[in-house]
Amino acid sequence: MDKKEVYSIDGMSCASCAAHVEESVKSLEGVSDVSVNLATEKLTLTRDSNVSSEDVINAVEKAGYKLSLITSIEEKTFIIEGMSCASCANNIEDAISSLDGVETATVNLATEKMFVRFDKNILSVGQIEQEVEKTGYKAKLDIDKNIDNQVDKKKKQIESVWKRFFYSALFAIPALYIAMADMFGLPIPSSLTPMQSPRLYSTVQLILVLPVIYLGRQFFIVGMKSLFRRKPNMDTLVALGSGAAFLYSVYSTILAYLGDKHAAMNLYYESAAVILTLITLGKYFEAVSKGRTTDAISKLINLAPKTANIIKDGVESVVNVEEIVVGDVLLVRPGEKIPLDGVVIEGYSSVDESMLTGESLPVEKSVDSKVVGASLNKTGVFKMKVTRVGEDTTLSQIIKLVEDAQNSKAPIAKLADKISGVFVPIVITLALVAGGMWYFVGGETWIFSLTIIISVLVIACPCALGLATPTAIMVGTGKGAENGILIKSSEALQITKEVDTVVFDKTGTLTEGKLAVTNVLTYNNYTEEEILQMVASVEYLSEHPLGLAIVEEAKNRNLDILEVKDFNSLVGLGVVAVVNNKNILIGNKKLMLNNNVNIADNINNAEKYASEGKTPLYIAIDNVLSGIIAVADQVKDSSAKTIEQLHKLGIEVVMLTGDNAKTAQAIAKELSIDKVISEVLPEDKANEIKKLQESGRRVAMVGDGINDAPALVQANVGLAIGTGTDVAIDAADVVLIKSDLNTVVNVINLSRKTIKNIKENLFWAFFYNVMGIPFAMGIVYLFGGPLLNPMLAGAAMSFSSVSVVLNALRLKRIKLN
Numbered sequence: 001m002d003k004k005e006v007y008s009i010d011g012m013s014c015a016s017c018a019a020h021v022e023e024s025v026k027s028l029e030g031v032s033d034v035s036v037n038l039a040t041e042k043l044t045l046t047r048d049s050n051v052s053s054e055d056v057i058n059a060v061e062k063a064g065y066k067l068s069l070i071t072s073i074e075e076k077t078f079i080i081e082g083m084s085c086a087s088c089a090n091n092i093e094d095a096i097s098s099l100d101g102v103e104t105a106t107v108n109l110a111t112e113k114m115f116v117r118f119d120k121n122i123l124s125v126g127q128i129e130q131e132v133e134k135t136g137y138k139a140k141l142d143i144d145k146n147i148d149n150q151v152d153k154k155k156k157q158i159e160s161v162w163k164r165f166f167y168s169a170l171f172a173i174p175a176l177y178i179a180m181a182d183m184f185g186l187p188i189p190s191s192l193t194p195m196q197s198p199r200l201y202s203t204v205q206l207i208l209v210l211p212v213i214y215l216g217r218q219f220f221i222v223g224m225k226s227l228f229r230r231k232p233n234m235d236t237l238v239a240l241g242s243g244a245a246f247l248y249s250v251y252s253t254i255l256a257y258l259g260d261k262h263a264a265m266n267l268y269y270e271s272a273a274v275i276l277t278l279i280t281l282g283k284y285f286e287a288v289s290k291g292r293t294t295d296a297i298s299k300l301i302n303l304a305p306k307t308a309n310i311i312k313d314g315v316e317s318v319v320n321v322e323e324i325v326v327g328d329v330l331l332v333r334p335g336e337k338i339p340l341d342g343v344v345i346e347g348y349s350s351v352d353e354s355m356l357t358g359e360s361l362p363v364e365k366s367v368d369s370k371v372v373g374a375s376l377n378k379t380g381v382f383k384m385k386v387t388r389v390g391e392d393t394t395l396s397q398i399i400k401l402v403e404d405a406q407n408s409k410a411p412i413a414k415l416a417d418k419i420s421g422v423f424v425p426i427v428i429t430l431a432l433v434a435g436g437m438w439y440f441v442g443g444e445t446w447i448f449s450l451t452i453i454i455s456v457l458v459i460a461c462p463c464a465l466g467l468a469t470p471t472a473i474m475v476g477t478g479k480g481a482e483n484g485i486l487i488k489s490s491e492a493l494q495i496t497k498e499v500d501t502v503v504f505d506k507t508g509t510l511t512e513g514k515l516a517v518t519n520v521l522t523y524n525n526y527t528e529e530e531i532l533q534m535v536a537s538v539e540y541l542s543e544h545p546l547g548l549a550i551v552e553e554a555k556n557r558n559l560d561i562l563e564v565k566d567f568n569s570l571v572g573l574g575v576v577a578v579v580n581n582k583n584i585l586i587g588n589k590k591l592m593l594n595n596n597v598n599i600a601d602n603i604n605n606a607e608k609y610a611s612e613g614k615t616p617l618y619i620a621i622d623n624v625l626s627g628i629i630a631v632a633d634q635v636k637d638s639s640a641k642t643i644e645q646l647h648k649l650g651i652e653v654v655m656l657t658g659d660n661a662k663t664a665q666a667i668a669k670e671l672s673i674d675k676v677i678s679e680v681l682p683e684d685k686a687n688e689i690k691k692l693q694e695s696g697r698r699v700a701m702v703g704d705g706i707n708d709a710p711a712l713v714q715a716n717v718g719l720a721i722g723t724g725t726d727v728a729i730d731a732a733d734v735v736l737i738k739s740d741l742n743t744v745v746n747v748i749n750l751s752r753k754t755i756k757n758i759k760e761n762l763f764w765a766f767f768y769n770v771m772g773i774p775f776a777m778g779i780v781y782l783f784g785g786p787l788l789n790p791m792l793a794g795a796a797m798s799f800s801s802v803s804v805v806l807n808a809l810r811l812k813r814i815k816l817n
Contacts, residue, residue, distance in 0.1 A: 002032075005053065007043040009036070010066040011222050013235050013283075016424050017065065020231045024063040025056060037470050043067065064225035072121045073103065078114040078128070080107065081138040088137065095135045099123060114139065124390065125322035141320045158287045165280040168212045172273035175208040179270035198264030202253040205269040213246065216276040232424045238279055240428070241457035245272040245790065248450055266447050268454075271790045275458055285802040303374040304395055308339035311383065328386045332377045340373040340386050341393045347382025351375050398486060412469055412494055412758055419465065427773075431456035434777040454790040455776035460769050468761035471808035476754035483816045484722070484737040485747055492733035496717050496751035498698045502646055502744065503689060503711070505703035506657035506667065509721060510741070511633040513704075515549035518614055519630035521605055524621070529559060531627040535619055537562040538577040538584055542569060546615060547586075549631045574617070585620040592618045592625070599625050613666030635667060642741040643671050649748060652697075656680060656688055656711070686710035702736075702744055719744060746816040757811055761804045768800035 012018055018036040021043060025034045030051040035044045047056065053069050060067040083089055089107040092114060096105035101122030107114045116128060125141055132139035178201070181188035190196045192204060213220075216238075223239030226232050245268035255263035309331040310319050316331060321339050324330070329345070332338055338351065350362035353375045362378050365371060371384055374395045390396065435453035438444045473490045480487050487493050504510050520528045536554030539547030540561050554561075565578040573594070574587015585595055589606070592599050597620040599606075606616035606628055614632040618625060643653050654675045657664050664678035677688050689711050692699050701708070701715035712718030712732045720732030721739055736743040774780055775788035 002046050002048050004033075004044070004046045005056075006070045007045075007056070007060075007067045008070055009041050009043055009060070010068075011218070012036075012038055012041060012065060013219075013222070016226070016232065017222075017235070020063050020226065020229075021060055021065055023231075024059045028055060028059055031056070040470065040474065042070075063229065063231070064222050072119050073117060074120045075115065075117050076125060076128075076141060078116065078132070078139045078141055080112050080114050080132065081140070083107075083112060083137060091135050092132055092137060092139075095131055096128060099128070099131060102128075120390065124325065125320070126325045129323055141322060158284070161280065161284045161287050164215050165277065165284050168215050168273070168277040168280055171208045171211045172270070172277040175205055175212075175273045176270045178205060178208075179267065194264035194267075195261065198256040198261045202249075202256045202264050202267060205267055206250070206253055209246065209249075209269040209273045212273040212276050213242075216242075216280060219276065219279070232428060236424065237427060237457045237460060238275070240431075241454040241790065242272040242275045244450060244457075245269075245275070245454050248446075268447075268450070268790075271454065275454075275790055279458075282801055285805075303337070305337040305339050305374070309333070309336075322390075324386055324389055326386055326389055330384050330386060331381070332371075332384060333381050334377055334379055336377050338371050338373055338375050338377060338384070341388035342371055342373075342384040342386045344369045344371060344382050345385050347380055349380030349382050350378045352378055398481060411491060412755070412762075423460075423465070423769075427456065427460040430460075430773065430777065438778060451787075451790060452776065452778050455788045456773060458790055459772035459776045459788065459796060465762070465765040465769075468765050468804050469758050471805050472754055472757045472761055472811060475808050475811040476750060476757070479811055479814060479816075480747070480750055483743070483746060485743055485750065486722075486735040486737065487747075488733050488735070492717055493751050494755055495698070496700065496734070496747055497755045499651065499700040499717060499748060501652045501654060501692060501697040501699045503654045503656050503692070503699055503701045503715070504673075505685075505701075505708050505711075506655055506659055506664065507633060508704045509702055510639045510655065510667065510671065511635050513633065515545050515631050516634050517549055517553035517629060518632050518634065519609060519628075521602075521628040522626065523602070524624060524626050526621075526626050529557060531619060531629070532557065533559045533562060534579045534582075534584055534621070535586055535617075535627075535629060537564050537579055538567065538575055538586060540564070541567045541577070542575055544569075544575075546617060546631050547575070550617075550629060582621050583623070585623070586617055589618065592620060595620065595623060597623055597625055602628065611662065611666060612670075613663035635670060636739075636741060638741040640671050642744055643673060645742070645745045646748075647672070649745070651748070654692070656685055656701075686714040689714040700744075700748075702741075719747060750814065750816065753814055754811060757808060761807055764804055764807065765800065768796060768803075772796055 009021060012021065018038045022034050022036045025031055025043065025045060028047075028051055030048040031045055033044070033046040036042075037044075043060070045056070047053075057067045057069070080092065083092070093105050093107045096102055096114070096116060099118075101119040103117040103119070105114065105116045114132075118128070129139045129141070177186070178188065178192055180186070182193045182195075192201055194201045219235045220239045220243065223232075223235030223237070227236045227240075249267045249269045249272070252263040252266040304321070306321060307318050308321050308324060309316055310324065311329045311331055324340060330339055330342070332349075334349070344365050344367055346367065348364075348366045351365050351371060352362050353372060365382065370387075372395070373388075373393045388394070391400070431453045434456055435449040438452050439446065439449040469490075473493060476493060477487050477490070507513050517532075520532060522528055522531050532550065532554050536551045536559060539550050541564060542548075562579050567575065567577040569575050570587065570591065573591040574585065576586075577584050585591060585597065589599065589603070597618070599618060602625060606618065609616040609628070609630040612630075612632075614630040617629045617631065619627040619629065646653055652674045654677060655664060655668055655671075655673045656677045658680050659678060661676075661678045664676050667673075668676045680688055685708065689699055689701055693714075693716070699715045700717040700719055701711045702719045702721070703709075703712055704721040708720075712720060717734065718732040719734045719736055722735050722737035734747055736747070772788065775786065778787055781787040
């Protein structure tokens, strides 16, 4: 059976690195769907049983990078109460170790703590605690150990890069000062000048640059490994540039020791030190900025409450959320976050679900209402029964969807990978050609030629190129999640931008999916309330959807249900009964004609309602027409505005429905829909989408039912209304948590702006490189312009990455409806 896995990668620095990791894994037989994301530093793949995780890890390590599998294995520490001797500890250890899913269990009698390593897909914290209780002891999760590893790892990584920069700068700044002081007339002891004391001058600079080389050793390790594998990357350019400067300086230092005083004037130690320091500073800013791109995920993770009020045997106690199992009863007070997904079993309240839907208005909750974990209880107190825990909760599924989208790779990112794969070798060639031309043809010194080579290698690092796409996708999908839009893949995000046709299902998508009374006409001096009361009293005994809509309308008007006698349902016609000693007939035209009820004078009204897509019901009292009630599936308030905005975006709108042509056309006319495809069987909906695609249309399908699932899959982009069925949500590429159709417009706008941002990022990434290379090669200098110093090249290269990430963060300011 094929298995999907996610790994974290250490050691990548540019798009070339990501491409090399991908190539290494793709070379393994039995591995498919390989995708490397530079921004999240993750590898996603699917492997069959012939390939192990170790095979994948070894293949990537051979390429010069470190890989670790992100598994469902968790490590938790528990506080144990009731132990008195070593036997107690052994008993608990044996009991927990025997559980399915437990890898190791260690109990420390002295600290009264138990460490367990287990598979969270097989076993829960609550089950472990229950097993300990069975042995006669009490276990409680040590919350202090429950740290979010990902956030902690990012924080440590940022701190580590900052320390590298700080200590590098501590040595690079004195080296730069010593090298430049004599040239610019700055105060410096004569013993540290190249002409007065060449040996000491060279030695001090060598001593200062060595710690910087050591702190930046990863550039050399990864860069040279990649070069020897003939897959050069950004680190290769940095290693070659700074390494050449360092080695040439060591050669000049040896000459100085051998008595050549002028050799001390040819040192490039400070260039090597400053280049490495500036690039490390760029890495720091990049790490901080990349951390900000995952804000949406962090916010979602932090939404989940850590504890809950559980009621067992009538007693309330506070427990960790991880201890709760399906079926537990929880008490939620005003101002508290709802711990997990569940259903209200007692009480009434209003709940703020904006974290989930982006909708600011609170939602009323009563008995049997579903509540979602991490949403905020505003007013009342209620009891709820837990229906989902752990990774099954809505919040966990949202987090997983967003993470999957961020880890996937858009087609435009693959283009950047291909470009970077050939860009680095070209740069190395250009650097060597430029240096050689200046030395052999231009008649310049070795020092000048070396400066050219170093500058070209450093300025052209394609680091920004690798970040251009993933950072924008991370911010874009995060922005969507905050506004109730879950984009399952970055490919879907890119394809949505190209959509020129949006197909809507009618029932439950454009309409409420629920019948309601729209018109009440009365005759023979009856009021609306009298007609509705009598009809609702009869229909109360019926289960027909039309009748239920009338009953609902009577309830809304606070009308009492009257006593009904001699109720009879006539298939295909309607119903008859006696109310208040009056014979009531409710049904279609045929029922009236069969009972000789005169409807000739009022038939036009009924036909008018029918032409508007409504279903008219005739009401006769004692064989005299006394009213007409029109019932229809009402159009959603947001439908008209959504279609108007789609038209403004230049998108054609199509309605696809199984309903009859007359009803479909009436709704299409009301909403200004461009094209109607009606009376379509559920199994034929996907074929209708295919016909649109064959005519050259890029189609987005919006639906909510099981019968929409094939069409959602067939469409270029499938958008499922989040209030719909699980089948439709699983089949779709994008899930709209809000039932408000305006989010369809938001998806398209978000896609267009994200792809535009990616193109801007790619432009800036290339702009820095393309504009910098002629300066670094000395082409501009040849015509009297400036020559790019290696240190300035290092600074420009570092901040190119930062500018790309900052541009991606602008997506956070997009205003969505």
